[in-house]
Amino acid sequence: MTLIVQKYGGSSLGDADGIKRVAQRIISTRKAGHQVVVVVSAMGDTTDELHDLALQVSPMPPARELDMLLTAGERISMALVAMAIANLGFEARSFTGSQAGVITDSAHGKARIIDVTPGRIASALADGAIPIVAGFQGVSQDSKDITTLGRGGSDTTAVALAAALGAETCEIYTDVDGVFTADPRIVPAAHRIPRISYEEMLEMAASGAKVLHLRCVEYARRYAMPIHVRSSFSSKEGTWVTHAPDPQSEEDAMDQPMITGVAHDRSEATITVSGIPDKVGVAASIFRTVASASINIDMIVQSTSRTTGQADISFTLPRQDVPAAMTALRDVQGEVGFTSLVFDDSIGKISLIGAGMRSHPGVSAEFFGALADAGVNIRMISTSEIRISAVVDAADLDPAVTATHRAFGLEDGETEAVVYGGTGR
Amino acid sequence: MTLIVQKYGGSSLGDADGIKRVAQRIISTRKAGHQVVVVVSAMGDTTDELHDLALQVSPMPPARELDMLLTAGERISMALVAMAIANLGFEARSFTGSQAGVITDSAHGKARIIDVTPGRIASALADGAIPIVAGFQGVSQDSKDITTLGRGGSDTTAVALAAALGAETCEIYTDVDGVFTADPRIVPAAHRIPRISYEEMLEMAASGAKVLHLRCVEYARRYAMPIHVRSSFSSKEGTWVTHAPDPQSEEDAMDQPMITGVAHDRSEATITVSGIPDKVGVAASIFRTVASASINIDMIVQSTSRTTGQADISFTLPRQDVPAAMTALRDVQGEVGFTSLVFDDSIGKISLIGAGMRSHPGVSAEFFGALADAGVNIRMISTSEIRISAVVDAADLDPAVTATHRAFGLEDGETEAVVYGGTGR
Numbered sequence: 069m070t071l072i073v074q075k076y077g078g079s080s081l082g083d084a085d086g087i088k089r090v091a092q093r094i095i096s097t098r099k100a101g102h103q104v105v106v107v108v109s110a111m112g113d114t115t116d117e118l119h120d121l122a123l124q125v126s127p128m129p130p131a132r133e134l135d136m137l138l139t140a141g142e143r144i145s146m147a148l149v150a151m152a153i154a155n156l157g158f159e160a161r162s163f164t165g166s167q168a169g170v171i172t173d174s175a176h177g178k179a180r181i182i183d184v185t186p187g188r189i190a191s192a193l194a195d196g197a198i199p200i201v202a203g204f205q206g207v208s209q210d211s212k213d214i215t216t217l218g219r220g221g222s223d224t225t226a227v228a229l230a231a232a233l234g235a236e237t238c239e240i241y242t243d244v245d246g247v248f249t250a251d252p253r254i255v256p257a258a259h260r261i262p263r264i265s266y267e268e269m270l271e272m273a274a275s276g277a278k279v280l281h282l283r284c285v286e287y288a289r290r291y292a293m294p295i296h297v298r299s300s301f302s303s304k305e306g307t308w309v310t311h312a313p314d315p316q317s318e319e320d321a322m323d324q325p326m327i328t329g330v331a332h333d334r335s336e337a338t339i340t341v342s343g344i345p346d347k348v349g350v351a352a353s354i355f356r357t358v359a360s361a362s363i364n365i366d367m368i369v370q371s372t373s374r375t376t377g378q379a380d381i382s383f384t385l386p387r388q389d390v391p392a393a394m395t396a397l398r399d400v401q402g403e404v405g406f407t408s409l410v411f412d413d414s415i416g417k418i419s420l421i422g423a424g425m426r427s428h429p430g431v432s433a434e435f436f437g438a439l440a441d442a443g444v445n446i447r448m449i450s451t452s453e454i455r456i457s458a459v460v461d462a463a464d465l466d467p468a469v470t471a472t473h474r475a476f477g478l479e480d481g482e483t484e485a486v487v488y489g490g491t492g493r
Numbered sequence: 494m495t496l497i498v499q500k501y502g503g504s505s506l507g508d509a510d511g512i513k514r515v516a517q518r519i520i521s522t523r524k525a526g527h528q529v530v531v532v533v534s535a536m537g538d539t540t541d542e543l544h545d546l547a548l549q550v551s552p553m554p555p556a557r558e559l560d561m562l563l564t565a566g567e568r569i570s571m572a573l574v575a576m577a578i579a580n581l582g583f584e585a586r587s588f589t590g591s592q593a594g595v596i597t598d599s600a601h602g603k604a605r606i607i608d609v610t611p612g613r614i615a616s617a618l619a620d621g622a623i624p625i626v627a628g629f630q631g632v633s634q635d636s637k638d639i640t641t642l643g644r645g646g647s648d649t650t651a652v653a654l655a656a657a658l659g660a661e662t663c664e665i666y667t668d669v670d671g672v673f674t675a676d677p678r679i680v681p682a683a684h685r686i687p688r689i690s691y692e693e694m695l696e697m698a699a700s701g702a703k704v705l706h707l708r709c710v711e712y713a714r715r716y717a718m719p720i721h722v723r724s725s726f727s728s729k730e731g732t733w734v735t736h737a738p739d740p741q742s743e744e745d746a747m748d749q750p751m752i753t754g755v756a757h758d759r760s761e762a763t764i765t766v767s768g769i770p771d772k773v774g775v776a777a778s779i780f781r782t783v784a785s786a787s788i789n790i791d792m793i794v795q796s797t798s799r800t801t802g803q804a805d806i807s808f809t810l811p812r813q814d815v816p817a818a819m820t821a822l823r824d825v826q827g828e829v830g831f832t833s834l835v836f837d838d839s840i841g842k843i844s845l846i847g848a849g850m851r852s853h854p855g856v857s858a859e860f861f862g863a864l865a866d867a868g869v870n871i872r873m874i875s876t877s878e879i880r881i882s883a884v885v886d887a888a889d890l891d892p893a894v895t896a897t898h899r900a901f902g903l904e905d906g907e908t909e910a911v912v913y914g915g916t917g918r
Contacts, residue, residue, distance in 0.1 A: 084546065084549035084550050087550055088550065118569065121509065121569075121573060122572075122573065122576055124509035125509050125512055125513065125573050125576045125577045125580065126576040126577060126579060126580035127580070128580070129576040129579070129580075130575070130576060130579045132586070133572045133573075133575040133576045133579065133585075133586075133587055134572070134576070136568060136571070136572040136575075136587050137568070137569060137572035137573065137576075139568070140565040140566075140568040140569045140572075141565075143561060143562070143564070143565040143568065144543065144546075144562060144565045146561070147547075147558045147559070147561040147562035147565075148546060148547065148550045148558075148562065150555070150558040150561075151547055151550045151551040151554040151555060151558045151559070151562075152550045152551060154551060154554070154555045154558070155550065155551035155552070155553070155554075160558075161557070161558075162558055162561050167637070188637075212592070212613075
């Protein structure tokens with residue numbers, strides 16, 4: 069009997085009917101001969117509503133108390149799912165993150181899982197019960213305080229539990245059919261990707277694809293846990309996130325498309341520091357300043373004036389971090405000696421992802437050509453072995469995504485079945 | 494520095510403004526030089542709303558999961574109170590029942606506290622933080638499952654914590670000014686009782702007074718913990734529930750009123766079993782049948798017919814238990830051999846409570862006289878050393894309460910200040 073971990077998101081658990089539908093699906097999996105462990109998010113918008121309540125009471129709620137508050141959401145949904153399963157004649161037992169053995173560090177609001185000791189989950193399975201576990205939460209190793217894992221945390225809980233229990237698969241149920249070659253709201257011809265490697269999925273997630281969160285995919289890759297992203301509103305196959313195909317295998321090589329998909333991100337901004345004196349260590353002190361404000365920067369461009377010798381540095385960062393970064397940089401302006409500081413939050417980032425591009429040197433040329441043909445001006449560029457990203461004006465982002473998706477033949481949904489075939493695994 | 498445990502009920506925590514007001518009151522107590530531990534209920538109607546949600550998912554939710562669900566309510570309110578305190582510049586730390594060391598038996602929905610090990614609360618106090626504890630909940634000793642204590646459970650949590658921490662006082666904040674000589678909605682002239690003994694309060698609670706729950710008063714009496722019941726909407730003195738006055742002390746004897754108050758209860762019903770054969774053990778088998786359905790009966794009246802030798806037995810029980818009791822009794826009708834079974838849920842119970850009545854034999858006569866003068870027919874009677882109760886028609890209950898309150902001079906609110914004086918302690 070194989071073990072499957074299933075994770076259901078808030079959109080699948082919107083109300084009592086949604087909870088009953090999820091219970092039915094869990095029972096079907098059980099009746100199909102599998103052991104099942106379920107991880108749940110909070111119902112619908114519960115987490116946002118609790119957050120609003122916190123802000124009504126305090127503009128700066130302490131992180132420890134915010135975590136205590138927000139974890140009430142999963143407690144509610146897990147108990148209700150357990151009740152709905154019991155009502156169908158099966159035994160279910162709900163467990164908080166702490167009871168399920170999800171041990172984290174003490175970084176409230178963005179804790180990292182450092183160990184999973186699922187003794188009570190294993191006992192429940194041995195008793196024939198279906199364990200229902202609260203996602204998104206754990207307990208800190210040092211202070212035994214309740215922690216939350218941050219955005220996408222329930223997915224990470226599911227993968228971590230699946231790894232600790234030696235599950236065969238981790239199924240992530242959501243309100244879309246899987247991972248797509250581009251956002252279907254921008255590119256209606258985008259199609260579902262039947263199978264994607266952990267590395268490509270990491271690049272997609274880091275580039276703005278919202279279906280799976282970065283940390284969850286990192287965890288799955290580390291433990292080689294196959295993820296099946298699928299819709300809780302249908303029984304269709306979704307997207308399998310799994311090991312990279314073996315290029316030595318003829319079959320795998322045939323299966324391998326050059327380009328996997330096009331991701332976009334509207335959540336970033338740029339800051340440009342101008343008139344930086346031509347002295348050793350100045351650029352380093354600028355980035356140290358930003359880093360010490362706990363801000364992660366993404367892309368960097370430096371240009372130096374031939375006449376003055378002075379440099380300009382532009383970098384991208386999450387839009388929400390702009391105020392903190394601007395404040396930190398203004399504080400060191402006198403000491404560092406740059407002349408001006410401006411930010412621009414009307415930018416967008418487009419990324420082309422595909423493991424095949426490392427063996428096809430023409431990909432960047434074709435990408436930039438497609439953007440030029442669409443009249444899109446490129447402001448910054450960064451690349452990895454399996455990704456090319458470009459920063460463009462926010463207004464150009466949709467046309468850029470559409471043109472790129474078309475230029476690389478991703479619209480041809482018909483080839484999908486031929487290229488990937490079967491169940492996608 | 495003395496330690497005070499304060500408990501705030503759901504009506505005091507109805508919304509963000511209520512929570513901020515409670516935080517202000519906690520800080521005032523702290524600024525007055527006391528250490529404070531706070532116990533909170535769920536906000537407003539949260540517990541009822543969660544219960545409704547459970548019934549939408551399952552008509553018979555498992556007790557373990559219902560407890561898991563309902564305890565989310567206190568988790569929300571305690572985190573919000575901690576945030577509101579932090580916003581006023583003091584450190585607060587919230588703790589679940591489990592974290593606060595409230596150990597219970599495994600009777601989900603009506604668990605009993607069997608131990609309190611408040612190590613984390615003591616540490617928080619030592620650190621100068623204000624601990625905020627979830628009322629109504631604990632963790633079972635055997636299975637480490639989350640339990641709830643049943644109705645009035647947060648009051649019990651507060652008294653149990655106060656006892657375990659060696660607090661000076663347990664303050665129970667509610668939406669009324671204290672315990673009254675009768676329900677002011679029935680008797681507008683009813684007045685606040687400044688001081689009442691544990692024994693009288695137990696009789697009041699058992700007779701339908703809703704301000705404090707029976708189990709909480711039992712706990713306070715066992716540990717001699719003074720309770721101060723007061724309003725969270727004013728700073729007025731409320732009612733002190735404490736040891737009985739010493740009758741040897743002249744001052745205490747003067748303080749002691751003969752009658753403390755009039756309680757009433759609309760939540761009961763009667764069942765009458767008629768035509769019971771005149772055989773040894775038949776009455777016992779009837780009560781055994783009811784007890785084995787986990788139903789507590791209150792008053793009993795037996796009458797025997799001179800002509801047939803057959804007996805009729807009537808007893809009172811909680812109205813909600815009538816269906817279960819009727820079913821259990823019908824099942825044994827053939828075996829026991831009684832002729833008929835009827836229930837009546839249009840009854841009410843009035844109780845007169847006062848420690849002074851044990852030395853005043855005329856009290857019952859005066860009580861029955863008052864009821865007779867008001868035209869109220871008495872159907873059943875029971876007495877203890879400090880209480881007389883009568884079952885009457887439901888329609889007669891309000892006139893009975895008003896007449897009794899007047900007959901014993903309880904309306905004279907003016908004498909209160911003279912009799913009790915000062916702070917009531």
